[in-house]
Amino acid sequence: MFDTILIANRGEIACRVIRTARRLGIRTVAVFSDADADALHVTMADEAYRIGPAPARESYLRGEAILEVAARSGAQAIHPGYGFLSENAEFAEACAAAGVAFIGPPTGAIRAMGSKSAAKAIMEKAAVPLVPGYHGENQEPEFLRREAERIGFPVLIKASAGGGGKGMRAVREGAEFPDALASARREARASFGDDRVLLEKYLTKPRHVEIQVFADTHGNAVHLFERDCSIQRRHQKVLEEAPAPGMKPALREKMGVAAVAAARAIGYVGAGTVEFLLDEDGSFYFMEMNTRLQVEHPVTEMITGQDLVEWQLLVAAGSPLPLGQKELAIGGHAIEARIYAEDPARDFLPSIGRLAHLRTPVEGANVRIDTGVGEGGEVSIYYDPMIAKLIVWDTDRAGALRRLRQALADYQVVGVTTNIGFLGSVAAHPAFAAGDLDTGFIERHRADLFPDPRPASDRTLALASLDVLLRRADEARRAAATSLDPSSPWHQTSGWRLNCDNHHFLHFLDGETAVKVTVHYRAEGYLLELPGGPLLVRGERDAAGDLLADLGGARVKATVVRHGAILTIMKRGRSHTLAIHDPYALTGDEEGTGGRLTAPMPGKVVAVMVEPGERVEKGRPLMILEAMKMEHTITAPRPGLVERLNFTVGCLVSEGVELLALTDEQGG
Template identity: 75%
Template sequence: MFEKILIANRGEIACRVIRTAKRLGIATVAVYSDADATARHVALADEAYRIGPAPARESYLRAELVLEVARRSGAQAVHPGYGFLSENADFAEACAQAGITFIGPPVAAIAAMGSKSAAKKIMEQAGVPLVPGYHGDDQDPAFLSRQAEKIGFPLLIKASAGGGGKGMRVVRSLEEFPAALAGAKREAANAFGDERVLLERYLTKPRHVEIQVFGDTQGNLVHLFERDCSIQRRHQKVLEEAPAPGMNPGLREKMGQAAVAAARAIGYTGAGTVEFLLDEDGSFYFMEMNTRLQVEHPVTEMITGVDLVEWQLRVAAGQALPCRQQDLEISGHAIEARLYAEDPAKEFLPSIGLLRHLRSPEDSVHVRIDTGVRRGDEVSMHYDPMIAKLIVWDTDRAGALRRLRQALAEYQVVGVTTNLAFLGAVAAHPAFIAGDLDTGFIERHRAALFPESRPAVDQVLALGCLDVLLRRAGEARAAARASADPYSPWHSANGWRLNGDNHHDLTFVDGEASVSVIAHYRPHGYLLDLPGGTLPVRGEITAAGDLLADLDGKRVRATVVRHGQELTILEQGAAHRLVLVDPYAHAGEQEEQGGTLTAPMPGKVIAVMVESGAQVKKGAPLMILEAMKMEHTISAPADGRITDLLFSVGALVSEGAQLLAFETEEA
């Protein structure tokens, strides 16, 4: 076994590999870019080395830099994780030439599966079922058009050299074919440097079912059953589960044998995945083989009790597989949900920013969290916006679904937009619960999965008001204790007035609407005048910062995260943002900040009012940011001169980014 390995990756997969290596007593070496200098995987590793600037092409994709770190650190092997260099045959060859073990399949196997067209030819020779189509070298548009007619419509055009939905087009008629072909070729050339495509019959309601395979250097090959990965957006997986719902033993055996035959055809060793399309009639067709560990590998681990990373390390070190096919069996059901910083309402566009609040369910035999981030970390524009993988297990699918819904409701993220509510909607959808899965699930159920945003209900407003009032009362008590006259009524936060009703007016911005609430003080709480009527409330804030509320006899636990005047109310898996309009607090903040020159939150530059070199007075407006449908003016903190403009109109900025370079008059 190895004494020390290098992980040529970042984020949750780097942390995942480190966890197993530590359990086996293997020292770990991390690599990091400038953006990841304080990342979780860097903190967990025994050693860490900088390899370049934030962009992956200048750091994590620089094979020569990774190998130089391996030499310097004395690492005997490199684990590539997934993505980046994991399926790069040249990198695997370079490792071999440097005398460093590549923890993955042989170079020839990676190369064989690197081209979809070449892979399908190999699979055809091995007797693995293929979707009817054309996978040849002749790329003349007229020839491809004739092949399309033979295959029939609808059909799928796919980039030969890549994946992830790039260079992919569904064509429903011969008339559409020329334009779709030209578009697919352009996209393939831009994404992969290779415009070649292949044609396949388009299955109208297929499931995406993949088989985990594993081989060793002694010639042993096994499969570890199937995973259903049909729930996808933009041809990328969102939820995965094992075993596949509705799978019968006979079909499982056929697909497992086909996957093993595919792996044997290319002399495969290590962890790999053979991906199939499963049609409604039980027919299945080879799609591609991933020559690496998959993102969704934890669901296989949960139902088999196998640590696949440990198997990778043992096989790469020359050891035989720990067990044979007859020793493997399925226990229970597991589901994985990928938690992303992205906005489902905006076609799943990534969201960037600081993770101001992050709380996950507790790890247990039923719940597992694989993550590479911590509270306070930044979701960067440079990398995949995954926050975590939430994996649940139970003895059957119904139990796993219950645990998934509960765990999603407990997960809390503030600072970026996430797909948490979307995942919860999928997990609660009757069709998903019934196991009616296929790759068109999200589009077919779009209306239910993407409901229109609604204004805050009275309960959300009440929780926001209660949190504000309780925190103000706590601040007043603290101020009273610190004052010369702690019993002065002027320190009171109970609405004391010399004359008149003891109440307080609170105004919130909810989306684009303004909502007013009147809070009347009562001996043991408050009476709130809400849009839907009056509501007596009381509560307390716990030591952990949670809000325990009593809403007219209904007990509710929530978390309210405050950032400036923005409140995020988190309760039972739902998150609602409100902005408190408080002229006194706002004026104080403006005076204290003096017009900070950094972005207060992720946003877009919509106006620049100065030029580089301009002389400005304190308080002069310099730039306007738009965030959360609100405008934020960046003002001069003092008299001085603008020495540089770092962003222009239309630029997207992350929270904390410096917007302008400024020199004070005194300087």
């Protein structure tokens, strides 16, 4: 076994590898960019080395810098995690040339599966079922269009060198094909440096079921059963579980045999995942093979009791697989939820910022959290916005689902927008509970999962008001304690007035709606005048800082976090944000933004489709931004004239900056 390994990655996967290495007594070396100087994986490792500026191409993708650190630190092996250099054959070869073990498959296997087209050709020879499609070398747009028509719409355009949903577009009719092809190629080039694509028949209600495989240098190969990864947004997984709901033993065996055959066909060694589309009739088709550890590997660990990172280290050190196929068994059910800094209501746009408040569920035998960021940590523009992976286990799926709902209700994040509420909606949906899963689940149940925003309830306003009042009382007590006259009436917060009811006004902004709450001070608490009527409230904080409130006789526990002028009220997995509002403060430009078009997120301008002076129609694409390798198209909100462009291709922009100005059709 190795004495020292270097983890050529960041975030939760780097922390995950470090935990196993520490348990095995292996010394760990971390690398970090300028953006990650204070990151969790840096503090966890035995040693850490800077490798460059924040952008990944200048740090985590610099193989030569990583190998230099390996030489300086005495690392005998490099674990690449996932993403970055994990499936880079040239880097694996460079490791071998430097005398450092690459904890991953042989370069031949990486190359074979690195091209989806080549992979499908190999699988076809190995008799692994394939989705009807085109995966040849001819990349002429007109030829690809004709192939799409031959396959029959809907078709799926996929980046040949891709993964993670990047460079993937579903096309439902021929007229959409040219623009979808151009967009897929552009994203593929940005993500992988390769704009080649393949085409596949788009199945209307498929499940995404993958098989975890493992092979060693002694000729042994096994599968560790399946994972269902059908709950996806933007073709990226957000909920995964093992085993797959409703999977019959005969089909599991058939898919497992096919996955092992796929691994053997390319001389595979190490951890890999063979991904299939499972149709409603039980037919399954090879999609791709990921030659690395998957993000969702914890659910497999939870149902098998095996540490897959330990298996990787053993195999890379030349040992045989710890167990044979007949020794592996499924125990219970596990579900993983990916906690992302993103806004589901805005098409899952990434949310960038600092985690001002972070509270997680209690970990134990049934709840596991893999994360690479703590309270105060930053979610940056440069990397994937995943905050953590929440994994739950129980003896059956119903029990695991109950634990998932509870754990999501206990997960609190303030400072960035997250998908926690959305995940809770999925977990609570009857179709999910019934195991009625497919890759179109989110879109099919959109009305349930994306309800129209509701105004703050009276209970939410009462909790916000109580929090403000308790904070004011605490501040007054602190001021009195340090005052020369602690008994001065000026330290009181009771709203006392001569010959008048003692009351006070609180002003909030609920979105763009101003809400006023009148507070009447009473001996037994506060009488609040709320939109729904009066309510007597009182409360206190517990040792953890949570609000213990009595709202008209109903006892409620909630967490209220103040971040600047923003209050986030969290209760049972749901949160609502209010701004403390001064109605007499100046609001700035009273004329509004007019024709200004602003960036919805921090990002990079990757395409500009208009020129100054050009007339555009409503809905016309104007500019494309990319953040975390996702594209967002800025379109014209109305007909008009492009007055000016403030940024060109390649520019980095901040959230809210004006990208371009659009005047009315007369140019005024």
